[in-house]
Amino acid sequence: MSVTIKDVAKFANVAPSTVSRVIANNPRISDKTKEKVRAAMEELGYHPNFIARSLANQSTQVLGLVTPGSSDVFFQNPFFPTVLRGLSEGAHEKQYALQLVTGKDEEAIYNGVVQMVQGGRVDGVVLLYSKVEDRILMYLRERKFPFVMIGKPFKFVDEITHVDNDNFQATKDATDYLLSLGHERVAFIGGDVNLVVTVERLLGYENALEKAGIPYRDDYVLHESFLLEGGQDAVCELMELPLSERPTALVVADDLMALGVLNTLNKVGISVPDDLSILSFNNVLISEMSRPPLSSVDIKIFDLGYQASRSLIKRIENPDEPYQRIIVSHEIVKRSSTEQSLK
């Protein structure tokens, strides 16, 4: 059995409560006994038992991380590790640990969250996504359990603390940039339509076109759920258009998808950026390594995670904290996949 507070107490000739106070660095303990107790802890190799502490405190110092139902797809995207690093950093600074909700389908994940929450395993939860309809979100809201979301809530925007990019503006910027290069036929390839980010980006795209006086075309807007493969499918669809109507530029909602696009274009002999410009999102590591290197909107994924864990911890430690909307900046990183339109 491990060495406990009582062992330390005996060894230092004090009461257990005194040891407890020394651990908490309670100012009402004399420096002398503090020294004595600390020496005893050192000597015996004492480490506090988190579980016991959690039970007494009703607080675990653990944050739960929830990924969207399709973990397989989500995990594959470099977005995940990067946001995780950010979350990890923010959590570590405040001495919180991270726990993952496991489970492959939505049902399993939902149950995992309920267990985590009701079981008192975590003090708060980070939702790493924002979906249009979300049982988990509803559940947490109803229980008034501390949580933050990465992304923009579909409903209750003012009542949910969330960390997000301004995806509307970012996509507007992206589209504007392509327009400014002289492109007039700009298509949009988005991801899963159940994700709020997809919706936001589509709106930004539409808005940019509208402002530029370019009519919106249904056949220029595609949605694909699976990233790499989706990119391929999208290209095939666009290639069905008559040559003169094919877009000369693409806004792609995700770098991975853009990679799929790039690949398929290469197969069918369309050259990027000569025949077609591509601007995608996320600016993950591989976007730099593709051929040609992808121009991409950097959404500061690390920051998204970092801010998320920090604000969650703030909520946990101060439940009266008002709901917050934290916007992380974005920036277009220009590489070789975007070029002036030949017109």
Added chain:
Amino acid sequence: MSVTIKDVAKFANVAPSTVSRVIANNPRISDKTKEKVRAAMEELGYHPNFIARSLANQSTQVLGLVTPGSSDVFFQNPFFPTVLRGLSEGAHEKQYALQLVTGKDEEAIYNGVVQMVQGGRVDGVVLLYSKVEDRILMYLRERKFPFVMIGKPFKFVDEITHVDNDNFQATKDATDYLLSLGHERVAFIGGDVNLVVTVERLLGYENALEKAGIPYRDDYVLHESFLLEGGQDAVCELMELPLSERPTALVVADDLMALGVLNTLNKVGISVPDDLSILSFNNVLISEMSRPPLSSVDIKIFDLGYQASRSLIKRIENPDEPYQRIIVSHEIVKRSSTEQSLK
């Protein structure tokens, strides 16, 4: 406050201990009271408190996950999310949760592990790597704390349960395959030399050459720690060789690195596979999407994770379980980056 076992007990007119037994599905409880208690639980919306249970049981049903010191690099590699999925699946099957050790440098991670372990937060630990010298490994070993390693232990191979590929054989197979295509000048680009996997793969490479009667050349063996950039550096080094001495085939220890290689080769106008064949490791998603698609040794990353959490749980639940070496198969997936030598 949450509803506890006592509330259920009162509601059902039984003792708390009876409720506890119902939860554990103790056979000595009559079906009638079981029904009654379950109805009460349902009615009150009872969920067991894991923390209290953990304290009473001295077991948390949580596995700790430890990444190597350089989390930044490690997280970026698609290896990580995939192995995580495997771990997650294995853990979920047995109702275990996963907790990550956070911290950016080695020191922080070491402390994180100590806290986790001594603090009783986890029942066991998975090391997601194998390094040549490793304080964490030593610490866990000395405390006789349940853990498994993904990879081959540098020391104490027979005293540490681990899940690994036969990396020696895999690299031998890989090299043999290139030799069988008629290549005689085959170079090896490995990763961080502090990782055991790098060492094993190098040995396999050497062995294949030896068996084929091809002398080993120092300047054909390179090591790079950073994956994508490393690939670039490696190419530069090889290009310094006189034309007639340049390798015609490359064994690259990681797909990401191979991507860097591919990219740099493209820049300097060397064509793959016409001028140079490339065979890499891991077979992650992007290896299929590169240009040309990479031939790669599939090491079944998901399985590595899956087997790891399963065997760890077995160790936890049965401490007398003998140490095990679990070998996951590998398989060369041939794509377009490898071709017959022109001789």
Added chain:
DNA sequence: TTGTAGGCGTTATCAG
């Protein structure tokens, strides 16, 4: 400034 005692929510032992 320090000690005592009760409680956090479960489980397990021992009676009955």
Added chain:
DNA sequence: CTGATAACGCCTACAA
């Protein structure tokens, strides 16, 4: 088959 009762290790009034 079921009910008290004492842990598990720590925290925190309340006392001294």
